Amino acid sequence: MKSPGKVLLAGALTVGTIAALAGCSSGDGAASADGKIHLVVAPVLPGATADALKALGDRVAEFNKANPDIVVKAIEYQWTGTTFAAELAGGTLPDVFNVPFTDSKTLANNGQLADITTPFKKTATADKWNKNVLDVATGDDGKIYGIPWGPYAMALSYNREIFQKAGLDPDKPPTTLDEIAQDAKTISEKVPGVAGYMQMTQGNTGGWELATLTQALGGRFEQVGADGKVTVNTNNDQTKQGLAWLKSMRWDDESMGKNFLFDWSGINEAFASGKIAMYMSGSDVIGSLMQANGFDQTKYGVATFPVASDANAGILSGGNVDVVNVKDTPEQIAAAVKWIDFYRTQPTVDKDAAIKNAQTLQAGNQAVNAPTLPVFDKETWEQNQEWIKPYANIPAENLKPFTDNIFDQTIVPEPPAHTQDLYGALDAVVQAVLTDKNADVDTLLSGVDKKIQALVDADS
Numbered sequence: 001m002k003s004p005g006k007v008l009l010a011g012a013l014t015v016g017t018i019a020a021l022a023g024c025s026s027g028d029g030a031a032s033a034d035g036k037i038h039l040v041v042a043p044v045l046p047g048a049t050a051d052a053l054k055a056l057g058d059r060v061a062e063f064n065k066a067n068p069d070i071v072v073k074a075i076e077y078q079w080t081g082t083t084f085a086a087e088l089a090g091g092t093l094p095d096v097f098n099v100p101f102t103d104s105k106t107l108a109n110n111g112q113l114a115d116i117t118t119p120f121k122k123t124a125t126a127d128k129w130n131k132n133v134l135d136v137a138t139g140d141d142g143k144i145y146g147i148p149w150g151p152y153a154m155a156l157s158y159n160r161e162i163f164q165k166a167g168l169d170p171d172k173p174p175t176t177l178d179e180i181a182q183d184a185k186t187i188s189e190k191v192p193g194v195a196g197y198m199q200m201t202q203g204n205t206g207g208w209e210l211a212t213l214t215q216a217l218g219g220r221f222e223q224v225g226a227d228g229k230v231t232v233n234t235n236n237d238q239t240k241q242g243l244a245w246l247k248s249m250r251w252d253d254e255s256m257g258k259n260f261l262f263d264w265s266g267i268n269e270a271f272a273s274g275k276i277a278m279y280m281s282g283s284d285v286i287g288s289l290m291q292a293n294g295f296d297q298t299k300y301g302v303a304t305f306p307v308a309s310d311a312n313a314g315i316l317s318g319g320n321v322d323v324v325n326v327k328d329t330p331e332q333i334a335a336a337v338k339w340i341d342f343y344r345t346q347p348t349v350d351k352d353a354a355i356k357n358a359q360t361l362q363a364g365n366q367a368v369n370a371p372t373l374p375v376f377d378k379e380t381w382e383q384n385q386e387w388i389k390p391y392a393n394i395p396a397e398n399l400k401p402f403t404d405n406i407f408d409q410t411i412v413p414e415p416p417a418h419t420q421d422l423y424g425a426l427d428a429v430v431q432a433v434l435t436d437k438n439a440d441v442d443t444l445l446s447g448v449d450k451k452i453q454a455l456v457d458a459d460s
Contacts (some may be wrong), residue, residue: 037071037335041096075094104137128377135413145323149375154282155371156174163183176306204423218308218310218313222416246433271293273293284371304405348384351387358390369393
């Protein structure tokens with residue numbers, strides 16, 4: 001899933017006169033009466049802030065001025081899997097829109113996205129991409145169908161001030177599940193009223209975070225056979241190991257507080273108010289904590305989430321992919337890639353764009369140097385961090401437990417089939433483990449497998 005509620009300001013959200021939505025591609029492509037290539041792009045969700053829309057407007061004007069043969073019109077639009085097919089058939093999709101990591105490869109393989117391989121390879125950054133990130137936009141045919149942006153890796157967020165109150169070193173956060181449990185117990189004992197550790201359990205987030213635990217231990221919820229058939233198996237050893245870890249902290253250590261019904265916004269609020277010391281979330285969550293919860297970023301600490309030594313273990317990642325309407329002309333597709341590269345990619349690799357982006361974020365009290373999953377190599381990332389350093393508003397040393405180690409972690413995508421249905425079904429399992437000491441995990445997980453497998457089988 002996308003990091004829920006994420007502030008969509010990649011490349012510094014930027015829009016001038018923003019049309020209200022409904023999508024709809026320009027439809028006239030290179031055959032426009034004015035001889036220009038027209039594009040309708042959808043870089044913001046409905047409800048974007050006034051500052052974000054103004055910034056986007058400035059960027060659109062900048063792009064149009066630099067590319068007089070292309071006319072970009074920006075709209076507010078939100079992609080959903082339930083409406084996509086109808087919008088595609090009805091011709092109401094924008095020329096450029098974004099889809100989540102979980103859906104891009106499937107849409108590409110189904111022929112529902114434009115092949116952008118040729119213009120993509122002409123971009124200056126084509127050879128710089130982190131292959132694990134670009135893979136989500138690569139079809140089984142090896143062609144490129146989108147440009148990823150804003151990727152996050154699941155991480156361990158923690159309150160440095162609470163660590164200090166508990167006598168723990170905030171510069172040395174836990175690096176194993178056992179150490180998380182030990183620190184959580186210490187915090188719950190020494191700082192009354194604070195849950196040492198907590199995970200989300202509602203709104204599909206319980207399943208999302210259980211997927212992270214499972215993959216970090218080397219397991220998978222779904223297996224894809226050579227014939228493409230998906231087999232659902234949440235009732236596996238790693239998932240049960242992760243649930244046992246949660247159960248031990250909840251019932252044996254009593255280090256998870258009293259409230260066990262948290263969604264994404266709820267747990268962020270509890271963390272920001274000092275009721276939770278550690279929790280799992282996307283590595284970019286500090287941006288939302290600052291904007292939505294008024295959290296003092298100097299108290300924030302983040303570390304890579306512990307990954308087992310198992311060869312199959314890795315950290316779950318997610319994010320967005322900008323894609324192009326499959327009905328667009330070759331001229332529109334080339335222009336669309338030029339826009340995406342300008343808007344999403346250049347603030348990472350171009351000094352002037354990076355600085356302008358950082359200034360815009362800083363002025364809006366948004367996170368300038370929030371830790372994300374690097375889309376390019378380490379050298380490119382380090383250069384970008386040097387450019388934006390004068391505007392950074394999160395202490396860089398607080399982020400080191402994440403930024404120093406993320407390049408060494410294996411990135412694993414989310415389960416591919418009926419992802420949100422799967423996560424939603426698993427919410428109840430996580431809730432049961434945290435509220436019923438005698439919860440029958442095997443029966444609960446087997447029920448999930450049966451339910452989701454039926455949905456998968458119905459697709460074929």
